[in-house]
Amino acid sequence: MSPLTLTVDAPSHSYPIFIDTHLQAALARELAQYCSRKAAIVTNTTIAPLYLEQVQAACKTAGIDSFTIILPDGEAHKNWETLNLIFDGLLQNHAERSTTLIALGGGVIGDMVGFAAATYQRGAPFIQIPTTLLSQVDSSVGGKTAINHPLGKNMIGAFYQPQAVFIGLDSLKTLPEREFAAGMAEVIKYALLGDVEFLSYLENHMDAIQAQDAQALRHIIGHCCQMKADIVAEDEKEHGRRALLNLGHTFGHAIETEMGYGVWLHGEAVAAGMVLACRLSEQLGNISTADSQRAIDLIARAQLPVDAPTFAFATWLEHMQHDKKVVNGEMRFVALQQLGAAYMVKGITAADLRTVVPHA
Numbered sequence: 001m002s003p004l005t006l007t008v009d010a011p012s013h014s015y016p017i018f019i020d021t022h023l024q025a026a027l028a029r030e031l032a033q034y035c036s037r038k039a040a041i042v043t044n045t046t047i048a049p050l051y052l053e054q055v056q057a058a059c060k061t062a063g064i065d066s067f068t069i070i071l072p073d074g075e076a077h078k079n080w081e082t083l084n085l086i087f088d089g090l091l092q093n094h095a096e097r098s099t100t101l102i103a104l105g106g107g108v109i110g111d112m113v114g115f116a117a118a119t120y121q122r123g124a125p126f127i128q129i130p131t132t133l134l135s136q137v138d139s140s141v142g143g144k145t146a147i148n149h150p151l152g153k154n155m156i157g158a159f160y161q162p163q164a165v166f167i168g169l170d171s172l173k174t175l176p177e178r179e180f181a182a183g184m185a186e187v188i189k190y191a192l193l194g195d196v197e198f199l200s201y202l203e204n205h206m207d208a209i210q211a212q213d214a215q216a217l218r219h220i221i222g223h224c225c226q227m228k229a230d231i232v233a234e235d236e237k238e239h240g241r242r243a244l245l246n247l248g249h250t251f252g253h254a255i256e257t258e259m260g261y262g263v264w265l266h267g268e269a270v271a272a273g274m275v276l277a278c279r280l281s282e283q284l285g286n287i288s289t290a291d292s293q294r295a296i297d298l299i300a301r302a303q304l305p306v307d308a309p310t311f312a313f314a315t316w317l318e319h320m321q322h323d324k325k326v327v328n329g330e331m332r333f334v335a336l337q338q339l340g341a342a343y344m345v346k347g348i349t350a351a352d353l354r355t356v357v358p359h360a
Ligand SMILES: NC(=O)c1ccc[n+]([C@@H]2O[C@H](COP(=O)([O-])OP(=O)(O)OC[C@H]3O[C@@H](n4cnc5c(N)ncnc54)[C@H](O)[C@@H]3O)[C@@H](O)[C@H]2O)c1
Pocket: 044, 046, 047, 050, 073, 074, 075, 078, 105, 106, 107, 108, 109, 111, 131, 132, 133, 134, 135, 138, 139, 140, 141, 142, 143, 144, 145, 153, 154, 171, 172, 173, 174, 175, 176, 179, 182, 183, 186, 266, 267
């Protein structure tokens, strides 16, 4: 299959997304052009034994002097302490402002390394090499970087775009099924928020996608990256349309934070959150119960949870009031006008929410 190159024309910086069957091939062709002569490869204890050698070899071939920083694995480590391990490694290895940070891993690595790059010596270049489905369709593109706070997801971070994104479909072969499913939540999100034809495609090709058919994977990854690139080009810093990429996330982030980071995977929480967003949209009179059921059936077919956990109603509210879409104390939600068309809704009351979220 021929490689695919997309462009993210973000106002702050334009950069390519290389999508190839083999990561090695994309790196061999393009790495030298997008990486400085010295690089820090940042990864974790799970990914290092699988892909580090490949990336080290690609650096060597491209004449890049690289060193490695290996972090603990997991959403529970997306915090200040782990971020500091990146800074420790950079300083110990005399990284300069021009040193490229290479994020090799899923969204946790990508978000943390991006934030480290945004702040190391006030801004060093970075490259994304996403190795999970979720990071290939969503987190590696668009420049949202962050760490979590115990009181809220991604609360400390920056908008900071990478120099390039390298996607190898072959990386997904080693991904656990549960993680693959988590990535499908964001894929379904794109369909629900902006493309009903893509929703039909997912319904018709779910088996091929789950079997990791190369053409189906290339299609969904390319399609999601293109949708995200278009949105980011128009609204890099989320003053408007970009917030639609938060479909299901107000509820989902509440689930992740309340359950403890890593207990529910981000994609799982977003899946259950999208079901709640559908229920809210029904309540607003926008979509029918049958529309919601169509979304729920697809989410369930992707091996994702459709039922959110039950919390005290005050607990839901407390978390949702930390959402980054809150303006002047007012919560805003992404709802569906119809399947394939999302919009931002204000003026949702606690009484409205009581009938939407499962509470004790
Ligand atoms: N910046 C954004 O726009 C954005 C978008 C969506 C999600 N996110 C963030 O991304 C994170 C979730 O990312 P994720 O789902 O990639 O989780 P993750 O980074 O935790 O990776 C999932 C697991 O798979 C392992 N892994 C990664 N690649 C592998 C491979 N090829 N083979 C085997 N194992 C592999 C990881 O070590 C980890 O254990 C969350 O923190 C979420 O908030 C950010």
